Amino acid sequence: MPVEIGKIDRELKKLWAEAGGAMTRASLINLAIYSEAPGSLPQNTEIIFKITEDHACRAIVIGANPGAPENRVEAWISAHCHVSRAGSKQICSEQLSFLLEGPSAKLLPNIVFSQLDSDLPLYLWWQGEFHHPMDAQLWAWVDRVIYDSQAWSNFGTQLGRVEAAQAEAKQRIVLCDLNWTRLVQFRLALAQFFDHPSSHHRFNEIESVEIDFAPGYRSTAMLLAGWLASQLRWTLEKDSNGNSLVFRNQAAREIRVNSQEKAGEPISRVGLKCNSIEYRVTHAPKADLLKVTVEGSNAERKCLMPAGSNDPVRLMSEELMRGGPHSVYLRSMNAVRNLL
Amino acid sequence: MNPLREGLATRSVPQACTVVIFGATGDLTMRKLIPAIYNLAADGELPPAVTVVGFARRPKTDEEFRKEQEEATRKFSRQTVRDEIWNGFAQALFYHQSEFHDAAGYKSLAERLEKIDRERGTGGNRLFYLAVAPDQFEPIVKNLKEAGLNKAREGSWARVIVEKPFGTDLASARELNQIVHHAFAEDQTYRIDHFLGKETAQNILVLRFANAIFEPLWNSRYLDHIQITAAETLGVENRAGYYEGAGALRDMVQNHLLQLLCLVAMEPPTDLGADSIRDEKVKIVRSLRRMTREAIVENVVRGQYAEGAINGKPVPGYRSEKGVKPDSKTETFVALRVRVDDWRLADVPIYIRVGKRLPKSGTEISVHFKKAPQVLFNKESVSLDQNVLVIRIQPDEGISLRMQAKMPGTTFRIEPVKMDFHYGTSFGKASPEAYERLLLDAMSGDATLFARRDEVEEAWAFIDPLEEAWVAKENQPGLFEYPAGSWGPEEADELLARDGRAWRRL
Numbered sequence: 001m002p003v004e005i006g007k008i009d010r011e012l013k014k015l016w017a018e019a020g021g022a023m024t025r026a027s028l029i030n031l032a033i034y035s036e037a038p039g040s041l042p043q044n045t046e047i048i049f050k051i052t053e054d055h056a057c058r059a060i061v062i063g064a065n066p067g068a069p070e071n072r073v074e075a076w077i078s079a080h081c082h083v084s085r086a087g088s089k090q091i092c093s094e095q096l097s098f099l100l101e102g103p104s105a106k107l108l109p110n111i112v113f114s115q116l117d118s119d120l121p122l123y124l125w126w127q128g129e130f131h132h133p134m135d136a137q138l139w140a141w142v143d144r145v146i147y148d149s150q151a152w153s154n155f156g157t158q159l160g161r162v163e164a165a166q167a168e169a170k171q172r173i174v175l176c177d178l179n180w181t182r183l184v185q186f187r188l189a190l191a192q193f194f195d196h197p198s199s200h201h202r203f204n205e206i207e208s209v210e211i212d213f214a215p216g217y218r219s220t221a222m223l224l225a226g227w228l229a230s231q232l233r234w235t236l237e238k239d240s241n242g243n244s245l246v247f248r249n250q251a252a253r254e255i256r257v258n259s260q261e262k263a264g265e266p267i268s269r270v271g272l273k274c275n276s277i278e279y280r281v282t283h284a285p286k287a288d289l290l291k292v293t294v295e296g297s298n299a300e301r302k303c304l305m306p307a308g309s310n311d312p313v314r315l316m317s318e319e320l321m322r323g324g325p326h327s328v329y330l331r332s333m334n335a336v337r338n339l340l
Numbered sequence: 341m342n343p344l345r346e347g348l349a350t351r352s353v354p355q356a357c358t359v360v361i362f363g364a365t366g367d368l369t370m371r372k373l374i375p376a377i378y379n380l381a382a383d384g385e386l387p388p389a390v391t392v393v394g395f396a397r398r399p400k401t402d403e404e405f406r407k408e409q410e411e412a413t414r415k416f417s418r419q420t421v422r423d424e425i426w427n428g429f430a431q432a433l434f435y436h437q438s439e440f441h442d443a444a445g446y447k448s449l450a451e452r453l454e455k456i457d458r459e460r461g462t463g464g465n466r467l468f469y470l471a472v473a474p475d476q477f478e479p480i481v482k483n484l485k486e487a488g489l490n491k492a493r494e495g496s497w498a499r500v501i502v503e504k505p506f507g508t509d510l511a512s513a514r515e516l517n518q519i520v521h522h523a524f525a526e527d528q529t530y531r532i533d534h535f536l537g538k539e540t541a542q543n544i545l546v547l548r549f550a551n552a553i554f555e556p557l558w559n560s561r562y563l564d565h566i567q568i569t570a571a572e573t574l575g576v577e578n579r580a581g582y583y584e585g586a587g588a589l590r591d592m593v594q595n596h597l598l599q600l601l602c603l604v605a606m607e608p609p610t611d612l613g614a615d616s617i618r619d620e621k622v623k624i625v626r627s628l629r630r631m632t633r634e635a636i637v638e639n640v641v642r643g644q645y646a647e648g649a650i651n652g653k654p655v656p657g658y659r660s661e662k663g664v665k666p667d668s669k670t671e672t673f674v675a676l677r678v679r680v681d682d683w684r685l686a687d688v689p690i691y692i693r694v695g696k697r698l699p700k701s702g703t704e705i706s707v708h709f710k711k712a713p714q715v716l717f718n719k720e721s722v723s724l725d726q727n728v729l730v731i732r733i734q735p736d737e738g739i740s741l742r743m744q745a746k747m748p749g750t751t752f753r754i755e756p757v758k759m760d761f762h763y764g765t766s767f768g769k770a771s772p773e774a775y776e777r778l779l780l781d782a783m784s785g786d787a788t789l790f791a792r793r794d795e796v797e798e799a800w801a802f803i804d805p806l807e808e809a810w811v812a813k814e815n816q817p818g819l820f821e822y823p824a825g826s827w828g829p830e831e832a833d834e835l836l837a838r839d840g841r842a843w844r845r846l
């Protein structure tokens with residue numbers, strides 16, 4: 001429903017009043033999505049519809065075109081309703097959509113601030129590249145900034161902008177990289193190999209790591225290598241051609257990390273070799289389960305574990321569900337920062 | 341500590357182990373345990389090496405056991421069973437046939453577990469689940485000890501999960517505990533009370549100790565009273581054999597409701613360690629004012645349902661149910677007024693009621709605050725209602741707060757309004773089943789949500805005098821009938837009416 005920006009609150013009240021108590025409004029966060037991609041509004045509305053099934057929020061969806069010659073500001077309100085898992089009740093989240101063209105795109109902070117559901121945290125999902133300079137006024141209100149570094153053309157420049165904004169902001173912002181979220185299930189599958197204390201000595205026996213990544217997902221593979229290196233305290237020794245790395249562990253043992261491009265899922269295979277044992281996690285194209293294998297001199301053990309999905313809805317849901325300060329991400333990213 | 345786990349889990353990670361279920365062909369295994377383990381595996385919560393060995397008397401092959409469990413899991417699992425996951429999971433299910441008292445069966449079990457350790461990487465960790473009647477504990481535990489299965493080798497662990505009922509009185513509880521302790525130390529023993537595995541029961545601690553607004557008011561200065569209700573529309577169903585000997589007090593109050601009472605009355609623990617929490621809980625059970633015969637008559641009401649109707653359908657009375665004696669004196673309803681003699685809740689009565697064949701099913705705790713002084717609003721006309729904080733345990737888990745608000749208009753008319761939080765509304769993700777959480781905790785060595793020996797024994801020490809009074813030859817308190825579909829006998833209402841209070845309407 002199109003509305004005047006100054007009357008959004010009133011129209012929202014009307015929207016809920018019309019429901020006559022048949023729907024329950026729910027909200028746990030303010031989720032703002034910003035995109036400059038043409039046609040992003042309907043796409044993001046679709047995404048929000050799916051996200052609100054599991055994460056009740058007030059969604060503020062902004063489609064911007066700062067380069068447009070004409071000034072244009074339009075707003076709509078809508079509700080996304082789902083039948084609750086607990087019963088037959090309709091649970092609804094509200095969405096405010098904005099189209100900002102021309103100089104009015106600079107109104108972003110003003111629009112976001114005036115439409116927040118009070119007292120709830122603000123998550124800003126920034127789709128695409130960050131501009132310079134970053135608007136410090138906007139960043140001062142954000143609790144978590146969500147981005148996908150996989151799509152960045154220059155990781156160093158982009159992250160530099162985020163970090164500068166983070167430093168300028170008066171409150172602590174958690175950096176949430178969906179490229180890191182992509183790795184959650186692989187990290188879980190790899191971590192479980194070493195849960196039993198009797199397997200901990202294997203960390204020092206890792207000789208090599210092999211990672212297969214899909215075209216365009218080299219940065220995802222690098223983050224995975226960075227995670228292993230930072231958590232297992234390896235130091236980067238050599239970077240021969242970007243996909244072949246040499247680390248050294250604390251016992252000065254050399255570990256070769258080779259990654260290769262291969263069509264399929266963003267990360268389709270990770271193998272760790274430790275002496276006579278090989279730990280392997282593979283993700284077949286479009287499969288929703290990972291194949292997890294330990295192969296030793298005597299036997300082979302296999303099992304299936306949930307696989308992640310490269311779908312933005314699943315990635316966002318995973319991110320919203322997990323939360324946390326992402327300190328491991330920062331360490332992992334810093335371990336391979338120059339390679340990204 | 342596995343460094344690769346950092347940032348991935350906020351709970352302790354379960355270790356690969358073999359779960360040996362005694363009573364593997366029973367209802368609990370089929371309806372709850374195997375579906376729970378399957379769901380954990382499907383959600384990627386379990387180490388892949390986790391293995392289950394069903395131990396029971398009936399002859400059966402591994403394949404037959406797997407087939408049986410597959411059918412049950414497809415029926416009772418909270419998520420749809422996927423063939424590709426089940427096929428892998430089924431390979432981790434084994435069946436071991438033996439009589440519970442046959443020592444040779446345990447010797448062969450030990451050999452089998454060794455083999456599983458070698459082949460599946462379970463690392464010598466064993467979790468023994470006693471899903472059997474308490475009279476089978478002794479032979480099982482004794483034989484486990486004789487086979488050396490109660491002790492784990494260096495770097496591994498052996499734990500035992502004991503299902504309720506933990507005895508029928510203090511003496512039998514002590515005896516059962518003694519039997520278990522003969523083979524397993526307290527830190528190896530996990531007494532399961534599935535109520536504690538429920539999300540809302542765990543949320544009581546979060547609500548109380550993570551929100552600064554409640555704790556300062558949580559004492560006799562501001563609280564008027566507390567009510568704990570566990571109501572069900574169901575009758576005795578097919579549990580008459582057990583229920584006739586137990587009754588509502590033993591079946592529900594001694595374990596589930598006293599556990600809830602502890603969570604609502606305890607002091608903040610020093611940390612979230614299992615013993616820190618359980619230390620505080622046991623202080624509450626110890627502080628429950630013991631009742632004399634006279635006090636029992638005054639503070640406890642027993643009832644038994646008679647013929648009536650549930651949801652418009654006629655239902656028989658308890659004594660006409662299959663398996664129930666026609667002159668049965670077993671209570672299907674009990675209401676109590678209890679006192680916690682500690683500094684926090686002295687003079688705050690806690691009313692507990694539990695019953696079968698009540699009009700509605702639901703378990704909740706309601707915390708009733710004292711009324712605001714009536715010096716300002718309507719001081720001569722309408723009385724202000726109390727603020728009530730309700731913690732709904734099941735169904736429709738959530739929290740609500742009743743407060744006063746001014747009605748729109750030119751007069752100062754004040755009406756109660758309700759702020760309501762529903763888990764199902766705010767969080768789309770479904771809560772795991774209580775058994776999933778508790779099994780995971782036992783595999784991780786986290787005993788926080790399990791009852792400790794002293795808690796169980798102190799609870800019986802409180803309950804025993806009530807049971808004794810009911811079977812005494814003289815001055816036996818009455819057993820009051822109530823029609824099925826009502827909120828219990830009138831005497832239960834009078835229990836509160838005498839204090840100028842009334843049961844909360846569910």
